[in-house]
Amino acid sequence: MERIVAEYLLETPYPPEDVAAMMAGEQSSGTFVRVAGETDELRARAAAEVLSVELLEEAAAPTLHSAYVARKAPPGPFRRARVRIAFPTGNIGRNLPTLAATVSGNLYDIGEITGLKLVSLDIPGSYRARYPLPVHGIAGTRRILGVADRPIFGTIIKPNVGMRPVEIASLVDQLCAAGVDFIKDDEVCANPDIAPLSERVPAVMEVIRNWEDRTGRRVMMAFNITDETDAMRRHADLVRDEGGSCVMASLNWCGLSGMQTLRAHTDLAIHAHRNGFGAMSRHPLLGMGFQAYHALYRLAGIDHMHVHGIGGKFVDTADEVTEAARACLQPLCKGGPADAVMPAFSSGQWAGTLPETLQAAQSHDLMFMCGGGILAHPGGPQAGIASLHEANEVLKAGRSLQDGAIAHKALAGALDFFGAR
Structure with missing residues (x-):
C-alpha cells in the first residue's frame, strides 16, 4: 500500500503509544469511539498505522495548555516521544490541501496532547509523480x-x-x-x-x-x-x-x-x-x-x-x-x-x-x-x-x-x- 510517513514530536501526560494510536485514528478512518460502518475491511484499507514511538525526555509541567488535561488532571509526568505514522495515500488522492489536513489538521487540537510538532514527511516517489515538478x-x-x-x-x-x-x-x-x-x-x-x-x-x-x-x-x-x-x-x-x-x-x-x-x-x-x-x-x-x-x-x-x-x-x-x-x-x-x-x-x-x-x-x-x-x-x-x-x-x-x-x-x-x- 502506498503511504506517506509523517514524523512528529509529541508531548502528553498519557501513555505516548495510546496517544499515537489516537492520532492515527483521528486523521484516518476512526474517531474517539468505534462507529457503525467502521468495518475491519475498511480499517485495513484506510486506517493510518503507528510505525514507531521512541520515548524521549519527560517534563514536570505541560508545554502547552489543554483544557482537557486541566479538567482531567492526570498526574503526569509529561512524556515526550518521537512518533512515526503512515497514512494511506488512497485516503488523500491528488489533493495537496487534504494531504496537509491529514498530516496536521485536528492533531494540534487533541485534548490529550500538550505539545506537537510535525517534523518531516517521507513521500513515496509514486505519489510525488502525481504533482508537478519545478518548471525551471x-x-x-x-x-x-x-x-x-x-x-x-x-x-x-x-x-x-x-x-x-x-x-x-x-x-x-x-x-x-x-x-x-x-x-x-x-x-x-x-x-x-x-x-x-x-x-x-x-x-x-x-x-x-x-x-x-x-x-x-x-x-x-x-x-x-x-x-x-x-x-x-x-x-x-x-x-x-x-x-x-x-x-x-x-x-x-x-x-x-x-x-x-x-x-x-x-x-x-x-x-x-x-x-x-x-x-x-x-x-x-x-x-x-x-x-x-x-x-x-x-x-x-x-x-x-x-x-x-x-x-x-x-x-x-x-x-x-x-x-x-x-x-x-x-x-x-x-x-x-x-x-x-x-x-x-x-x-x-x-x-x-x-x-x-x-x-x-x-x-x-x-x-x-x-x-x-x-x-x-x-x-x-x-x-x-x-x-x-x-x-x-x-x-x-x-x-x-x-x-x-x-x-x-x-x-x-x-x-x-x-x-x-
Missing part, C-alpha cells in the same frame, strides 16, 4: 540568467514600499548597470496604490529589456504578485507579456491551493517566499518543521525557496539554515525525480557571510540576496555587487576574505563597513 528549478534559472558556475547574486527593492514606479525603475536601472543577476520585490510590496503592478511591471521590464539589448545579459526580476487567485493569474500574464521570467508569492498567505493554481497557469519561475513561517516553526513543540513545510510547497511546483541566512537578522540558527538549504537541494523523494529547488539565502547578507553560506549549502547552486549588503555599500551598488564577485573568486582560490581584500577594493570596503557592525 536550478538548471532553468541558471539557463535564463546565463550564470553557470557561481551563486546567483541578487538583491531586494529597498525602500521596501513607498516608491513610485518611475523610482523603482530607476533603482532597477542602477542595479542592472551594477551587474546584478536577480532582483525581487519585498514581501509587503505586491500591488500597492502608489506602485500598482499594472504600472510597475511595464516600467521595470522596459529597463530590463533595454539592458539585455545593450549587453546581452538578462536580469531576472521576481515581481510580487501575492493576491487572490484570479488576480495572481492576471498579474502573471502581465509579467509574461512584458517579457518577464519570474513571479514571487507569499506562500503562507496564498496557501497550497493558490500556489497550485498559479503553477498550473504559468510557466514563469515561481519564487517562493515563506514569510510567516516563524509562526509555525519557532516553538520546539508546536507547529511544523521546515522539511515538512517545504515538502508540501514543493509538491505545488515552486522553483525557488527562501531559507533565510546565516548570521542574518532573523532568529534561525546556522544549523537551521543549513538544514533548510540542503533539503532544497536534495530530491524530495528517495529514488524520485531530479526536482531540487534553488535555496534563496537572504536577511542581513553581505560579502562577509558568503563563506558560511557556501559551506552550509555545500554547493554554489543558490541565490545569495543582499539588500543593504549591496545598496548600502559605501562605494554604491556597483561596488556592493563587485564585493560579492570578489569574495566568491577569493574563496574559489582557497583564500580567506581578509587576505583577498588586500587586492580587491570593493571587498575591502565591504569588510570595513559591514564587518564593523
Whole structure:
C-alpha cells in the first residue's frame, strides 16, 4: 500500500503509544469511539498505522495548555516521544490541501496532547509523480540568467514600499548597470496604490529589456504578485507579456491551493517566499518543521525557496539554515525525480557571510540576496555587487576574505563597513 510517513514530536501526560494510536485514528478512518460502518475491511484499507514511538525526555509541567488535561488532571509526568505514522495515500488522492489536513489538521487540537510538532514527511516517489515538478528549478534559472558556475547574486527593492514606479525603475536601472543577476520585490510590496503592478511591471521590464539589448545579459526580476487567485493569474500574464521570467508569492498567505493554481497557469519561475513561517516553526513543540513545510510547497511546483541566512537578522540558527538549504537541494523523494529547488539565502547578507553560506549549502547552486549588503555599500551598488564577485573568486582560490581584500577594493570596503557592525 502506498503511504506517506509523517514524523512528529509529541508531548502528553498519557501513555505516548495510546496517544499515537489516537492520532492515527483521528486523521484516518476512526474517531474517539468505534462507529457503525467502521468495518475491519475498511480499517485495513484506510486506517493510518503507528510505525514507531521512541520515548524521549519527560517534563514536570505541560508545554502547552489543554483544557482537557486541566479538567482531567492526570498526574503526569509529561512524556515526550518521537512518533512515526503512515497514512494511506488512497485516503488523500491528488489533493495537496487534504494531504496537509491529514498530516496536521485536528492533531494540534487533541485534548490529550500538550505539545506537537510535525517534523518531516517521507513521500513515496509514486505519489510525488502525481504533482508537478519545478518548471525551471536550478538548471532553468541558471539557463535564463546565463550564470553557470557561481551563486546567483541578487538583491531586494529597498525602500521596501513607498516608491513610485518611475523610482523603482530607476533603482532597477542602477542595479542592472551594477551587474546584478536577480532582483525581487519585498514581501509587503505586491500591488500597492502608489506602485500598482499594472504600472510597475511595464516600467521595470522596459529597463530590463533595454539592458539585455545593450549587453546581452538578462536580469531576472521576481515581481510580487501575492493576491487572490484570479488576480495572481492576471498579474502573471502581465509579467509574461512584458517579457518577464519570474513571479514571487507569499506562500503562507496564498496557501497550497493558490500556489497550485498559479503553477498550473504559468510557466514563469515561481519564487517562493515563506514569510510567516516563524509562526509555525519557532516553538520546539508546536507547529511544523521546515522539511515538512517545504515538502508540501514543493509538491505545488515552486522553483525557488527562501531559507533565510546565516548570521542574518532573523532568529534561525546556522544549523537551521543549513538544514533548510540542503533539503532544497536534495530530491524530495528517495529514488524520485531530479526536482531540487534553488535555496534563496537572504536577511542581513553581505560579502562577509558568503563563506558560511557556501559551506552550509555545500554547493554554489543558490541565490545569495543582499539588500543593504549591496545598496548600502559605501562605494554604491556597483561596488556592493563587485564585493560579492570578489569574495566568491577569493574563496574559489582557497583564500580567506581578509587576505583577498588586500587586492580587491570593493571587498575591502565591504569588510570595513559591514564587518564593523
